[in-house]
Amino acid sequence: MPDSALPGDRLRELRRARGLTQEALAERAQLSLAVVKKVERGGGARLSTYHSLARALRVTTSALFDSAGPHQRRRDDDDNIDLMPLRQALAPPATFTGRLEAPAAADVPDLEDLRAGEQRLAVAYHRDDYDEVAELLPGMVHAAHTAVSFFDNGPEHTAALRVRANVLQMVGRYLTQVRAYDLAHLALRDAVDDARAAGARDVVAGAVYQQGWLLMRQGRLDEAEQVSVSTAEEIEPRISRATSAGLGAWGKLLVHSSAAAARNNRPLEAREMLRMARTAGTALGGTTAVEMSSWGRFDWRTVAYQGIENHLVAEHPHRVLRLSERMPTPEDRSFERRHLLDVAQAHAMLKQPSEATAILGRLLSDTPEWLRHQRMAGETFRDVLKIGGRRLTRQQRDLATFFGVA
Secondary structure (H helix, E strand, O other), X not given: OOOOEOOHHHHHHHHHHOOOOHHHHHHHHOOOHHHHHHHHOOOOOOHHHHHHHHHHXXXXXXXXXXXXXXXXXXXXXXXXXXOHHHHHHHOOOEEOOEXXXXXXXXXXXXXXXXXXXXXHHHHXXXXXXXXXXXXXXXXXXXXXXXXXXXXXXXXXXXXXXXXXXXXXXXXXXXXXXXXXXXXXHHHHHHHHHHHHHOOOHHHHHHHHHHHHHHHXXXXXXXXXXXXXXXXXXXXXXXXXXXXXXXXXXXXXXHHHHHHHHHHOOOHHHHHHHHHHHHHHHHHOOOOOEEEOOOOEEEOHHHHHHHHHHHHXXXXXXXXXXXXXXXXXXXXXXXXXXXXXXXHHHHHHHOOOHHHHHHHHHHHHHHOHHHHHOOHHHHHHHHHHHHHOOOOOOHHHHHHHHHHOOO
């Protein structure tokens, strides 16, 4: 469930406006009556549940999300302590004289060292070494601030802004992964501002791409689609002259807009965005566009995986499995791990616990640190356990321990 949404009242209003009982809505949405009652009472649910309810009511998913005061939900301060170094780097307190910054370094900042640190961050993130990422980020942010302040004009200033924009993208990416959404939004907003000031359209595209992911995580589906589409229109390349990086940035933005539209009960728009993204994938031929410190990787498989995911959102698990069987196994298995979660969930929807467990078990073995932060994985495993009728296997016991399932 999006952290800021309590859509129970809005659901009740829409249901009554359409003359539906709770029982009738549950039947249309193919959900249990208990789930409908729980949501209307203010209880939480998965985003996929809201999507099913919205589809049954013939509204966008975002139409269900009403604002509610944060005081209505108990929160704690744990992340304030855990993320304190990043908070201090990203959001220093302000005074009459400006931000309370750390003392400037006496030496001239080394832009090449900063770029090397940026690449080290990207490598650590993509190998799921979140401990190293968390250790590196605060110092990198401070160093980037120092460089921008020191080089206050000329090409060095532009280069420093570009590096800081990329570092802030990595901050936003990491914070979105660990669900520190408000702090992530601050980092990504500043990344866009830096990239625009540097005239770096490719970096703007990367930061907006990360924003789209963050907005989807928050359930802000309209905005996620809008920022992705508008930025894709701004950077749309001329295919005959396009660089690999230009095609990749454009394609990834279109894929994100398709994902947001699919979750927002806008299937026609989702298909249109994928059709355009397929153009970028085709133009790349058999190559993969890569920008590890920004939007990651893009090729024809990115588009295909998103199309399969859209079928899962539409609750067509048979299509998910049929299309997945046609996909080749990539050399880099991390390229398909999000797709494998879709396949596991499709098996769970079809009451196939062994197949879903095998996929989750493989992901636990291959990429445990990434899996730890995937809420969908834990939800899928809980669905597997609900199927019941069997004793837990050794693999299921391991997964239960990992996900903290009693």
